[in-house]
Amino acid sequence: MVEIPEGTKTYTQDAAGRRTDEWSECLVLIASNEDRAAFTRFFRHFAPLIKAFALAGSSLSASLADELVQEVMLKVWQKAGGFNPEKAAASTWVYTIARNCRTDMFRRLQKFDTPLAEEDVMPDQGSEEPFAMLQDKRSQERVRDLMQGLPPDQMQILAKVYMEGKSHAEAAAELDLPLGTVKSRVRLAIQKLQIQIDR
Amino acid sequence: MAKFHPELDLLTEYAAGNLPLAQAACVSVHMNYCEQCQRTSGQLQNMGAALFEELQAEPVGDALLNTVLARLDDEAPLSYAKSSEWSAGRTPAILQRLMSGDLTDLVWKKITSSLSISYLKTGDPNYEFALYQIKAGGKIPEHTHHGSEMTLVLEGGFSDADGSYHQGDFLLRRPGDVHAPTAVQSEDCICLAVLDAPLKFTGWKYRWMNPFLQLRTG
Numbered sequence: 379m380v381e382i383p384e385g386t387k388t389y390t391q392d393a394a395g396r397r398t399d400e401w402s403e404c405l406v407l408i409a410s411n412e413d414r415a416a417f418t419r420f421f422r423h424f425a426p427l428i429k430a431f432a433l434a435g436s437s438l439s440a441s442l443a444d445e446l447v448q449e450v451m452l453k454v455w456q457k458a459g460g461f462n463p464e465k466a467a468a469s470t471w472v473y474t475i476a477r478n479c480r481t482d483m484f485r486r487l488q489k490f491d492t493p494l495a496e497e498d499v500m501p502d503q504g505s506e507e508p509f510a511m512l513q514d515k516r517s518q519e520r521v522r523d524l525m526q527g528l529p530p531d532q533m534q535i536l537a538k539v540y541m542e543g544k545s546h547a548e549a550a551a552e553l554d555l556p557l558g559t560v561k562s563r564v565r566l567a568i569q570k571l572q573i574q575i576d577r
Numbered sequence: 578m579a580k581f582h583p584e585l586d587l588l589t590e591y592a593a594g595n596l597p598l599a600q601a602a603c604v605s606v607h608m609n610y611c612e613q614c615q616r617t618s619g620q621l622q623n624m625g626a627a628l629f630e631e632l633q634a635e636p637v638g639d640a641l642l643n644t645v646l647a648r649l650d651d652e653a654p655l656s657y658a659k660s661s662e663w664s665a666g667r668t669p670a671i672l673q674r675l676m677s678g679d680l681t682d683l684v685w686k687k688i689t690s691s692l693s694i695s696y697l698k699t700g701d702p703n704y705e706f707a708l709y710q711i712k713a714g715g716k717i718p719e720h721t722h723h724g725s726e727m728t729l730v731l732e733g734g735f736s737d738a739d740g741s742y743h744q745g746d747f748l749l750r751r752p753g754d755v756h757a758p759t760a761v762q763s764e765d766c767i768c769l770a771v772l773d774a775p776l777k778f779t780g781w782k783y784r785w786m787n788p789f790l791q792l793r794t795g
Contacts, residue, residue: 414646421642426634433635444641451645456652470626477594477625485598485700492598492700498671499601500594501608517620522627540593540625541632546586561586568585573620575585 401468402461409458421451424469428476435542438483446483450476460502465511467518474500480543517573524571532567535560579611579745587749588614592621599704602671603727603747603771609669610745672731672769675699675706680732680767683708691715691760705772711735711760719757724773726750733766735759 401423407416425447432443453475461471478496485492505511528536538549550560568575583591583604590596591604608615668679675697676683685693691712699706711717713733727749734743737756742748750756760766 429635430632473626473629
């Protein structure tokens with residue numbers, strides 16, 4: 379493990395005492411200095427999560443999961459300059475890269491011949507306007523905190539949809555539940571997480 | 578500003594990255610015209626990020642780290658160009674890519690006196706992704722849907738028994754829905770339509786074609 383020099387940085391801490399912006403700092407260092415030590419720290423924390431994401435729903439083999447880890451981490455290196463710590467948490471940013479890479483991998487495995495990459499159909503969300511960015515970031519924190527309080531039946535379905543990449547219909551079939559029940563649990567979770575639906 | 582939006586369920590599947598490619602492309606074209614849905618889907622994406630952080634970590638060995646470190650040298654420098662941005666007002670970037678040009682460069686296939694269709698290739702084997710051009714005031718004969726149909730208005734507008742739709746409006750028709758859309762009187766209407774391919778037909782076709790395709794590639 380590469381040591382972070384003591385006394386050179388100040389960190390804010392969350393309730394669990396984690397340095398909440400340690401990973402954002404890594405990305406900034408990678409972008410500004412091509413800092414391999416920062417990249418290594420970042421890898422050690424996120425590669426195991428990316429691998430878990432790849433294996434969720436056991437849809438990819440272990441070797442493909444490792445390939446996905448490589449792909450995502452290389453993208454992290456290339457795209458760190460586009461990361462804006464004012465706008466997103468590092469984990470949110472990495473998640474979107476991992477999600478897009480995994481979808482692209484599924485399509486490659488199914489031999490899709492397409493001019494589109496997943497990031498073409500999932501462009502960067504959100505405004506660069508300071509107030510909007512602050513709201514975005516607060517909403518990310520709120521969702522993360524409130525997630526802990528969701529009942530297991532809602533968590534189970536969210537995990538299927540988001541981590542295992544299942545449609546609502548596939549989740550319903552796997553859990554032997556009516557489609558309407560799955561949809562209403564997702565909606566309830568969305569309400570509890572105080573996600574604003576603009577209409 | 579768009580008045581008809583994808584339902585929350587659909588936006589959730591979009592934000593989770595689970596929609597079929599052609600449908601995801603269609604929803605993303607709607608986003609191009611709709612800041613509300615951009616914001617909502619951004620928030621829905623945060624749910625995925627929160628779940629991702631809580632995943633049970635899978636061990637990754639140093640060998641993989643070293644492989645990645647060794648490959649960093651080959652990667653393009655960090656000069657970061659924003660590749661994908663919303664582009665309100667212009668022909669949406671995805672469509673430009675798929676059309677390799679602009680609306681005026683398309684080849685249209687005339688179906689009736691007021692309806693022409695231009696098929697675009699997304700590479701999604703299960704969905705047809707096409708532009709429909711309806712002449713001003715023209716009508717598409719009444720039809721039913723065997724599968725689902727997403728429609729997004731790109732230019733002009735049309736109406737049916739349920740309402741009238743303008744630029745950026747998104748509609749999802751389900752199997753059995755019957756309608757007879759009529760374009761507005763003032764200008765031609767161009768829509769994006771994403772349909773389930775007739776699976777039985779396609780499957781039958783593919784089974785016939787597979788041996789020949791294999792021979793060629795072989």
